[in-house]
Amino acid sequence: MEPLVDTLTEDARWQAFGLDEMAETAARAVLVDQALPGTGFVVSLLGCSDTRIAVLNADFRGKPQPTNVLSWPSEERGADRDGGRPDRPLPGAAEMPEELGDIAIAWETCEREAAEQGRPMGDHVMHLLVHGLLHLLGYDHLRDGDAALMEAAEIRILAKLGLANPYE
Template identity: 80%
Template sequence: MEPLVETLTEDPRWEAFGLGAMADRAAHAVLADQGLPAERFLVSLLGCSDTRIAELNADFRGKPQPTNVLSWPSDERGAGEDGGAPCRPDPGTIEMPEELGDIAIAWETCAREAQDQGKSMSDHVAHLLVHGLLHLLGYDHLRDGDAALMEAAEVRILAKLGLADPYE
């Protein structure tokens, strides 16, 4: 498997956790599910702390508090109709893959949520990575139909990764 996620770990706990390898596995699963050639796409991932993600959340969303994951798609791919399929990105080449966008994930919030939900950190982070990657592909959860489509994709992809339905 060629890596398609460029991972920068500002918080060393992510390095020890193996975030880069987990993100590559999740990205390959998401793109395979969507019928997209993984070797023709690229994603940037930042493994950071709550402090850093709170700064990003304030800068980009006007919400100066930590969150678990943020995503910035490189292009608007959302569906026009509630519950409709997002627009598919055009693949780049192997030499020049298409950039899907950026994701940031925060250690403390993820750890706290995993503990609060009685899940392993690994399972919770895998879910959040799949969630963030789907956002880069135009999935969203603001409208009911879009949320149902996104949740179904998450459950399907996580099952292929051998993980339980996070919504049960």
């Protein structure tokens, strides 16, 4: 089976952590939850440092500081009405999968947040990967109804992976 996630690790700590395998697990779990096929899609993932993500955050969001995860959907899939289901992407062919978008995740911020929350780093990173993948599929948390829908999906997906509700 072709990988769903094309992972580039700029920070070697992500390579040792097994980010590429975690991302594949997260992507497959999200697609199953969303009743989408496990083939015909691809996501690009950058495992980087706080320094790199701060530059990306400044360039794309006008916020020159590190953050845990950033997502860039390949197209707008969000629902028009608050709490509505996002538009479904159509899978591409095996040799030309549909690009869902790009995600970047920063080591130091993830490590610090996991410690502050008293959670294993792996659990926190899995949550952030699921969160980022849902953004690529049109989920968001700016409006209350959208936030409730996204949070419910995150909790459901993480539970199927054997992980606790990150919002408790």
